[in-house]
Amino acid sequence: MKYKEIKVSIPKDFAEEFSAYLDEWQVAGYYEILFDREEPRKPGEEIISDNTPIRVYLAEDDIQSEAKIWVYLQTVAAENSFAESRWIETKEYEEAYKEFYKPFSIGVFWVVPTWEKEDWEKKSPSDGNGSVPVYINPGLAFGTGHHETTRLVLSRLGSIDLKNKKIADIGAGSGILSVAAAKLDAAKIIAVDIDPNAVRSSTFNRDExxxxxxxxAVEEGGFDHPIVSSETFDLCVANITFAVLKANMEKIAALHTDHYLFSGVITERKQEFLELLSSQVGGELVYEASWNGWELIEWIRK
Structure with missing residues (x-):
C-alpha cells in the first residue's frame, strides 16, 4: 500500500487549527516537528521560526483530504504557507518521523527512542549504554530532547542530587525530564501539562x-493544579517559554518550594526574568547556562 506524504509549512498562528482539522478529516497520520534544532542559529535567524513544519500522511485513496489541505492553506495563508507532496511506501510511512530521531548523549543520560529500546538494552557498557538511559517516543508532544532547553535541563539534572527528593515538572511535554529525574532516584514526581497530547505522551514514556x-504521577494541568499548588517540593522544574512564565509569576511565587530550575527563556529576556524572580519570588541565582540563545536558570529562595 502507498501513502501520500504532504510536507506542510504553515504560520504558527494557524498550526493548532490546522491540526484540529486534520483530526476532523481523520487522516492516516500527522506530526509536528517541534523545536528540533540541532544546528546553531545563523546570524539574524529567529530562535523560533514563524512557521511550523507539519508532516501529513494520507491513505492512497484519500483524495478529499488532500484537496481540503490545499484549499485550507490557500485560504488562510496563501503567501506564507508551503506544501509539497510525494508518494511513499508503507514502510516509509511507518518509519517517517523516526528517521530524524536517533540516540544521543547529554550529561549522564543517553536519550534513546523507544523503538530502539530492545537493541539498546542488548549493548554492553563499552558501546555507550553505561550512562542512564531515558527511552522517549515524543509523538506530538514537545520534548524529543533535541531542543536546547531540554538539553540544558537534562545536563543540569545530572549534577543535582535528586535522591529521595520530591519534584514538580510543570509543562512536562513528552515527560522526558520527569523520566530522567525518576532514573536519578527521585522519591516522587508530579508531572503536569495543559495539553492532553502531552499527558498521553508522558504516560506512555513513563510506562516504557x-x-x-x-x-x-502524570496529570493534566499547570501551576494551579491542586497537587502542584498545595504540596511541598524539593525542586520545581519548568521548561516553558518566557511569556508563560511571566504570566504565572504569582503562581510560581506561591509554590511550596525553595528550589527552581527554569528553561525556555531566550537570552534577550533573561535579565527581565531575573528581575521578576527577584521581586516576586525572592532569593538568588545559583547557576546559569546558555545554549544557542536559550537560558537555563537555577534559582534558590531563602
Missing amino acids: NGISSELL
Missing part, C-alpha cells in the same frame, strides 16, 4: 521506562 505511577 518501567516507572510506576506511584513514583511518577
